[in-house]
Amino acid sequence: MNALAQLGMVSDSPSNIQMSSASSAALPEESKDYFVEKDGMKFAGTHLLVDLWDATNLGDPDLIDRTLCEAAVTAGATILHSHFHHFSPNGGVSGVVVLAESHISIHTWPERNFAAVDIFMCGACDPHLAIPVMQRTFGAARVECDEQRRGRVF
Secondary structure (H helix, E strand, O other), rough: HHHHHOOOOOOOHHHHHHHHHHHOOOOOOOOOOOEEEOOOEEEOOEEEEEEEEEOOHHHHHHHHHHHHHHHHHHOOHHHHHEEEEOOOOOOOOEEEEOOOOOEEEEEEEEOEEEEEEEEEEOOOOOOOHHHHHHHHHOOEEEEEEEEEOOOOEE
């Protein structure tokens, strides 16, 4: 962890969005199985790989943080914390919103108008609801999405 802090990849201070969601993250945990049952299949959660093409606003880490946090809440997830790294004043952004239900991560290439987003959620969340939030903010003309059901129980 110390090596990551030296690289500026770990923040001691939470984002503003983290602070506003801290009360929802402090809910008491119930002893329950968060696996999902859908279409007769039981699995840990839904993992979406989302490619946003012809997108804009991909170089602003604060905007990306707010957007991914809004997407998480819209999907029904609980935000634990987030961290984003801006590679240079004109470069891309990589980051993650850590959720009680898993995560949303992003890597952007503003010079190619492209973003790769990874959404994994378990429990009652619907990760598909996160996509329109991102599409609206980033103005993506084309969205490609692959879905995997992780942790399938046979």
